[in-house]
Amino acid sequence: MVAQWRGDTALIRAVGRVFRSTGRAAVAVITPQGESTATVGTDHQSTFEIGSISKAFTGMLYRDATERSLVSQTAVLRDLLPLEGHGEVGSVSLSSLAIHRSGLPGLPPGMHLLRRTFDFWIRGQNPYGDSLADLLEQTRYVRVGTPRPRYSNLGFQLLGHAVAKGAGTTYERLLREVLGEGFSTPARAEDLGPADLTGFSRFGRPLPAWVGEGLAPAGGIRATIGTMRGFLRSVLDGSARGLSALEPVSKFSPRVGIGAGWITLDFQGRAITWHNGSTGGFSSWIGLDRDAGVGVVVLAAAHGSVDRRGFRLLTDFVNSRGGATVTR
Incomplete structure (x- = not known):
């Protein structure tokens, strides 16, 4: 048809x-x-769901925050997020996160990565339902590699939440303040309403929504x-x-x-x-x-x-x- x-x-x-x-x-x-x-x-x-276009929006929130001196241009993650005892991650600069050159992996390694892969490919489940607290805990043992171009969902998740902390608000509130009303970042499936479409796999299978507080800055808008x-x-x-x-x-x-x-x-x-x-x-x-x-x-x-x-x-x-x- x-x-x-x-x-x-x-x-x-x-x-x-x-x-x-x-x-x-x-x-x-x-x-x-x-x-x-x-x-x-x-x-x-x-x-x-606009997926990783969210990263482009997060980049604008970051630049707006630095232009308004809410976030220092030399800020590192530990300046804004509670990352005491998280090893190397706290020393990563926001500027390097914004250009995918931080040395962070695409996703937190270990069991978290295995769970995401299994839940999505086998069960079709949302692999990104983490809270911000969950996300930060997953960074505890992340090793920072050589700074080079490497696309990182984890990097932009941390960038967006760090910028929001610097602005004294949540990511969703900052998004609406800076880029306008109409955007949403549902944290749970229960936050969805009748206007929120259900997405489908390439084979026509309806799939659960990708929601989660931690996901928002990298792909949850x-x-x-x-x-x-x-x-x-x-x-x-x-x-x-x-x-x-x-x-x-x-x-x-x-x-x-x-x-x-x-x-x-x-x-x-x-x-x-x-x-x-x-x-x-x-x-x-x-x-x-x-x-x-x-x-x-x-x-x-x-x-x-x-x-x-x-x-x-x-x-x-x-x-x-x-x-x-x-x-x-």
Whole structure:
């Protein structure tokens, strides 16, 4: 059955060239000529897990906090989190966490890693239900390796909670204060409501939500397509806080730069700033061509990369410079 998208006509045409079929998804586009949104199988009130796009938001919270002198630019984790007796982890700098160059592993090692892997791949369970206290305890015996580019969920979990402590609040409250209302970071399955979508595996299996206080800064944020469109608008018009996070300050690989969480890439001769996300049952992508003033968000309630679709849509709208019209 052909998916029936709803929304702006021009965007639906563009989406139709990229999405062959889909279950529940939403797309937002902003160009200098206006904004548009399209949805399929869902509506504007439904919230999606945005996965690791959360890291890009955490990078902005970090930069905003340093710009407001709430957090020192030379701060290390033990300055902000109770890590007495946790060995090397306390000496890791927030600045190195923000560019995935801290020496921390992707996840806490040992039984915690084995449990996460087994629970997710065998049982389909949420592997990230930890409280902040649980997360900190898991770092007690973590060894810090050589600082080099290494993508780390653990690093961004610690970064986000450290920044929130520096600001004297919780991560969710700081997120809403800095980037706007509409975002949520549910700590328990009981915190979910009717608007929170259920995600599906690539084989169509419904999966439990990825919730957990500890997870939030690295992959636990939920948002509607309207909230994401508003965020995208604020970045493109320059009103968002922590915008310096988008500026690359280091190399993540020979062709890829990194700011605070945000990735930069030369794509078909254009400088693209972006991040993607993936949880057990959701996939997401956000990308901006800041020179052209064009941005795209793709959210899907199904596991499986939407990166190619996001890049294709962004390229199409940069080339057309305005196939979208303002939705009201």
